[in-house]
Amino acid sequence: MELEAIPGVGAKTAAALRELDDPAATVESGDVAAIARAPGVNEARAARIARGAIRRRHDDDGRVLATDRARELYREAIDLLRERTVTDYAAKRLETFYPSASASRIAEAQAFSADATEREPDPAVREALADCAPLSDPPTVRVRDRCLATADAETLARAEAEMPELSVETVEDARDVSELGRSYASVIVLDETFAGLDVEGDVVVRPDALETPSETVPERLLAFFAENRERLEAAATVHEAAAAAGDPVSGGDPDSGIDADAPVDLDRLRDALSRLDDDGTIAGDAELDRLTAAVDDLDAAVSTAASVADDRLREAIRERDVTIEGTDFLSLVEQGARVDSLLDRELADEYDEAVDAARDHLADALRLEPEEAELAERVFGGDPSFPVDHDESAVSRLRTELSAARDRRAAKLKADLASDLGDLREPVEELVRNALELDVELAISRFARDFDCTLPDVVSPEEDGAGGFRIEGGRSPLLDVDFADVEPVDYVVSGATLLSGVNSGGKTSTLDLVALVVVLAQMGLPVPAESATVERFEEIHYYAKSQGTLDAGAFEATLRDFGDLVDGADGRLVLVDELESITEPGASAKIIAGILEALDDQDATAVFVSHLAREIRDAADFEVAVDGIEAAGLVDGELRVNRSPKKGHLARSTPELIVEKLADDRGGEFYGDLLEKF
Numbered sequence: 001m002e003l004e005a006i007p008g009v010g011a012k013t014a015a016a017l018r019e020l021d022d023p024a025a026t027v028e029s030g031d032v033a034a035i036a037r038a039p040g041v042n043e044a045r046a047a048r049i050a051r052g053a054i055r056r057r058h059d060d061d062g063r064v065l066a067t068d069r070a071r072e073l074y075r076e077a078i079d080l081l082r083e084r085t086v087t088d089y090a091a092k093r094l095e096t097f098y099p100s101a102s103a104s105r106i107a108e109a110q111a112f113s114a115d116a117t118e119r120e121p122d123p124a125v126r127e128a129l130a131d132c133a134p135l136s137d138p139p140t141v142r143v144r145d146r147c148l149a150t151a152d153a154e155t156l157a158r159a160e161a162e163m164p165e166l167s168v169e170t171v172e173d174a175r176d177v178s179e180l181g182r183s184y185a186s187v188i189v190l191d192e193t194f195a196g197l198d199v200e201g202d203v204v205v206r207p208d209a210l211e212t213p214s215e216t217v218p219e220r221l222l223a224f225f226a227e228n229r230e231r232l233e234a235a236a237t238v239h240e241a242a243a244a245a246g247d248p249v250s251g252g253d254p255d256s257g258i259d260a261d262a263p264v265d266l267d268r269l270r271d272a273l274s275r276l277d278d279d280g281t282i283a284g285d286a287e288l289d290r291l292t293a294a295v296d297d298l299d300a301a302v303s304t305a306a307s308v309a310d311d312r313l314r315e316a317i318r319e320r321d322v323t324i325e326g327t328d329f330l331s332l333v334e335q336g337a338r339v340d341s342l343l344d345r346e347l348a349d350e351y352d353e354a355v356d357a358a359r360d361h362l363a364d365a366l367r368l369e370p371e372e373a374e375l376a377e378r379v380f381g382g383d384p385s386f387p388v389d390h391d392e393s394a395v396s397r398l399r400t401e402l403s404a405a406r407d408r409r410a411a412k413l414k415a416d417l418a419s420d421l422g423d424l425r426e427p428v429e430e431l432v433r434n435a436l437e438l439d440v441e442l443a444i445s446r447f448a449r450d451f452d453c454t455l456p457d458v459v460s461p462e463e464d465g466a467g468g469f470r471i472e473g474g475r476s477p478l479l480d481v482d483f484a485d486v487e488p489v490d491y492v493v494s495g496a497t498l499l500s501g502v503n504s505g506g507k508t509s510t511l512d513l514v515a516l517v518v519v520l521a522q523m524g525l526p527v528p529a530e531s532a533t534v535e536r537f538e539e540i541h542y543y544a545k546s547q548g549t550l551d552a553g554a555f556e557a558t559l560r561d562f563g564d565l566v567d568g569a570d571g572r573l574v575l576v577d578e579l580e581s582i583t584e585p586g587a588s589a590k591i592i593a594g595i596l597e598a599l600d601d602q603d604a605t606a607v608f609v610s611h612l613a614r615e616i617r618d619a620a621d622f623e624v625a626v627d628g629i630e631a632a633g634l635v636d637g638e639l640r641v642n643r644s645p646k647k648g649h650l651a652r653s654t655p656e657l658i659v660e661k662l663a664d665d666r667g668g669e670f671y672g673d674l675l676e677k678f
């Protein structure tokens with residue numbers, strides 16, 4: 001796939017996307033987190049790219065949201081869903097849902113929603129999701145004791161690109177390789193031509209080393225798993241919690257075992273993670289811990305062991321009477337001999353015991369194995385001295401031996417663990433992605449449950465005859481009252497209609513409800529209604545109430561907007577709130593009548609909220625449909641409203657209702673005459 005063919009992807013973004021492992025498949029997958037791994041692509045941008053790929057797949061280049069208010073309602077719908085996510089991923093991923101005019105896109109999203117709403121939101125799953133996040137790539141680890149070697153310039157360039165963790169050295173012959181063997185703990189030669197090479201040290205010829213990164217640089221895998229430990233554990237817990245709640249992540253068979261539907265063996269994953277330290281080194285291996293501690297504590301242990309010997313010897317000397325003949329004494333003094341040699345002569349046994357104590361201490365303190373202890377013995381036991389001397393070169397040999405054993409052990413454990421983790425590398429991507437996608441599904445499910453939603457029928461007017469919308473029991477979650485107190489609204493419109501009604505009767509709220517239901521329906525999401533059927537509109541034009549009379553210039557601009565709007569209006573939904581306020585009432589009525597007429601001619605669906613319904617009807621040259629939100633009357637000075645617009649009914653206005661009430665209550669000519677004027 002040409003990445004640039006995706007709407008919104010230019011050459012620069014395409015270049016960034018090409019850095020991904022499988023750019024086309026990743027972009028198509030809609031996996032926002034995976035797309036966001038491309039350099040310089042954040043999650044919001046990734047969501048736009050994923051949306052672009054969806055549009056392209058469905059050949060869907062239309063823009064359904066045609067006005068600011070329509071776009072605002074879309075944002076409000078998205079926000080209602082986003083509030084129900086736990087992870088940032090799901091919040092971003094929801095942005096890939098957009099109102100579409102493509103039947104296949106709507107069907108695809110509806111299929112997703114249908115499965116999602118089957119899900120039972122479970123508190124344990126929600127809790128586990130809190131620590132879930134997309135996997136991230138750790139910074140490159142530098143491995144300094146291993147190098148790659150090659151004689152070939154091309155292989156060199158490839159090795160440098162593919163194994164940034166290792167130094168890549170140029171070699172010409174066996175001598176060069178052998179030299180490298182002295183500077184690095186291990187050398188991997190990449191050229192076949194060196195096969196059979198016999199040089200000292202840990203040098204291997206492995207022409208396939210670049211193809212097997214988990215063997216060549218196990219550190220890479222280990223760093224990846226160490227970096228992502230918490231996310232992996234959280235994703236594993238999500239799978240378990242979901243399965244335990246009887247609603248497994250990938251919809252598998254809930255009876256087939258707790259982690260039956262996880263793409264990895266979760267126990268194996270946890271076991272592997274427990275063998276890994278946060279810095280990507282090996283954890284929990286007693287032998288490695290022993291060797292590491294032995295190297296680290298060596299100097300301190302030698303010095304304590306020497307003190308142990310000194311104490312012993314001091315004690316022994318203190319308790320002994322040393323008799324020395326005058327001639328011996330004289331000869332000692334004449335030879336300039338040190339008192340130390342007395343130790344040899346007079347205290348040989350005590351000295352040996354002290355040295356043994358030092359050796360024992362050293363072996364115990366460092367928990368040395370028998371062969372290592374043999375080396376350690378050489379640290380003490382040279383010429384007698386007080387304080388007891390130690391042999392620095394023996395310490396150094398012991399250190400070299402212990403370090404080498406430690407490194408061998410670590411390398412083996414790393415290789416073993418990397419080989420275990422290697423099999424898990426791909427499946428854990430799925431493990432985490434499934435957990436995060438579950439959050440998207442649960443957000444939709446919660447939304448549907450919180451607002452008593454249903455999946456609407458989105459129909460094509462050509463196939464299904466009547467266009468427009470039918471909403472039954474619609475309850476807007478956008479009202480300024482608690483959702484529990486929202487009264488259900490039934491409303492059906494086909495063609496262009498006026499919506500009249502008392503002040504604060506719910507006209508604007510009805511327009512909002514219609515817009516929200518249509519936007520959600522065309523996003524392929526459930527809508528807050530008992531049932532709904534909506535035409536698959538090409539465009540939604542929603543105009544909010546304007547703030548007062550416009551000056552001549554603004555009025556002209558608005559009129560031009562409507563001129564464009566009525567041009568080719570077929571397939572459009574037009575919702576307009578009190579357009580009359582843009583100019584003086586007489587002119588407004590004529591203008592609205594004209595716009596309605598043009599829209600009606602073209603089979604657009606339109607609802608114009610207006611207090612001038614009567615005047616507009618009078619000004620129109622055609623039979624304008626008028627619906628009304630009726631007040632059942634005034635009760636204790638408060639309007640009682642039937643929120644569902646009544647078809648073909650011009651609702652009485654609030655002033656009319658009040659005059660009527662006064663005429664009833666007080667009687668008299670004045671109120672009666674006034675009432676007649678309505």
Ligand SMILES: Nc1ncnc2c1ncn2[C@@H]1O[C@H](COP(=O)(O)OP(=O)(O)OP(=O)(O)O)[C@@H](O)[C@H]1O
Binds near residue numbers: 479481487503504
């Ligand atoms: N379906 C409903 N259920 C409960 N309350 C509602 C409903 N519809 C509207 N309301 C309440 O009525 C108030 C007024 O609604 P709205 O602004 O839609 O009326 P309006 O007819 O457009 O008023 P105006 O003629 O003054 O523009 C809302 O703020 C809300 O509190």
